[in-house]
Amino acid sequence: MHANTRLGPRHLPVSYTVRDVEVCPAVVLAPMEGVTDLAFRRLVRSIGGTGMTWTEFIPSAGLSRGEERWVQMAEFDDDEWPVAVQIYGNEPALLAEAARFVQDLGPTLVDINMGCPSKKVCKNSGGSALMKEPDLVRRIVAEVRAAVQLPLTVKMRSGFDAGQRNAPEIARICQEEGAEAITIHWRTREDRYSGERAVDKIAETVDRLSVPVIGNGDVVDVASAEAMLRETGCDGLMVGRGAMKDPWVFQKIGAWLRAEPPVVVTPADRRAALLGYLERCRRQFARDQGRRSNPEQAALGRFKQLSKHFLDDDDVRTAVLRSQTVDQAVAHVQRHFDALEERAA
Ligand SMILES: Cc1cc2nc3c(=O)[nH]c(=O)nc-3n(C[C@H](O)[C@H](O)[C@H](O)COP(=O)(O)O)c2cc1C
Structure with a gap:
């Protein structure tokens, strides 16, 4: 086996489970603000093959007040299942309130964003800035956990910057406080959307956690899916920008995971x-x-x-x-x- 290879050919995950929800195939649509609204998710689902869809991230403050704009953003179709609604913020009580609001809408799970690199979000210590504050992360996950019965997951980056690539530690805290799956985008906040590919922190997190770990970042086709799975041993994959270029990417990766013939798109x-x-x-x-x-x-x-x-x-x-x-x-x-x-x- 190649030094970089953590999985043999027969160990590729066809599905993964969050509590009692099976995500099949083990490749899901990433949350993307300004992209993964209902229209885009309907496009992806009409093509088929995605294991789960995510809403755009929604500010916990606005959602907890029930503001129409944000409530609309949390909408999903009756047959959109499994589906995650993602919230962000830095105040445990507001995040907990927003999660309660989300729970009443009835999605499959609620996901907390700890990965957004935007200045506006980080300035208020939300998104990826949370990764610099492990104690706050603990309080947030604990409060949200206590507020809802829904499955709870967290999405993060590998760290804030090159000096603080602490995803394994932060993910461990999230798991201890009740998060039931963790998605990790291999980049740091400092990398934004560039940087040199380094998936080691995803692999380390896989070793330290018992809940599913989903690998994210530049998965765009079967080859990049295979590289992420084999190099990290992660339980599933998340695809963002690749789905805008090729919404059939879920079908293609799913067919490969099930050892079926390649998907042809005309x-x-x-x-x-x-x-x-x-x-x-x-x-x-x-x-x-x-x-x-x-x-x-x-x-x-x-x-x-x-x-x-x-x-x-x-x-x-x-x-x-x-x-x-x-x-x-x-x-x-x-x-x-x-x-x-x-x-x-
Ligand atoms: C336009 C855009 C908007 C995004 N919005 C969100 C978001 O709302 N919540 C989130 O967790 N990540 C967001 N992300 C990050 C993606 O979910 C994903 O982690 C990142 O794009 C890396 O995956 P990819 O290489 O497959 O695109 C966004 C990314 C893009 C490009």
Whole structure:
């Protein structure tokens, strides 16, 4: 076995369990603010193959007050299962109150964010700044644990910076206080979204915990999934940005985990998925009418955001990004896929 290899070929996890909830396949959609709203999660679920979905992170203060904007962000479909609602903040009592609110909505589990690198969130000691305060982490997890019966999980980074890569210690505290699974993004807060790949702290956490540990960071296909699983021995995988480029990534990794034939995606599948997403955005933003001055432009903005990752042809991507209206963007996408399908025929 290679020195980096912690798992033999027969030990790849097909599923993992959080309390009594089976997550199958063991590859889940990451929470992404401004991305994993209902429209995006519906796209991913319409394609299928994800073991669990996550809402965007939601401020505990706003949610505990029941503010409409945040309550809407915590919504999920009746058939969206398993689903996690993620909350953030740094005040144990507010997080506990928000978790109670979440519990009443009836998701599968509540997840606490300890990984957000944003200045605004860290300035108030939330997100990844919590990793510098183990005592506060202990109080937060203990209070939230005491407030709800729902399964409780935590998502974090490997540490705050290169000098404090303390995920194994923080994760251990979370487990001691009742967290039932931990997700670790291998980067530190200082790395933001770059840095040199180092998954050692995920591997160390796996060794120190008895609850499932989910590996996250740059898992985008079967090869990167295999590397994460074999190098860390983690129980499952979380995919974020890779799902914007390729929403079939869950099916692809799941098929590989089950030793099934590779998944084939046609240009027609890709066209239908992209345009289906636009329709979902239009419906979602039309529903929010009172809150948005221009729902069509809001839908176009979201469509462009996905297209930036999803479309791999530079010319059509640029054309979509320059579109002033939904109709213009759709026309570029249709022409692009017409040409692809003609070529494939
Ligand atoms: C646009 C964007 C928004 C994000 N928002 C959240 C969030 O709300 N909560 C959270 O825990 N992580 C958030 N993350 C981090 C991702 O969940 C994930 O940990 C990170 O992107 C690394 O995984 P990836 O390489 O598969 O994208 C966000 C990442 C991106 C790119």
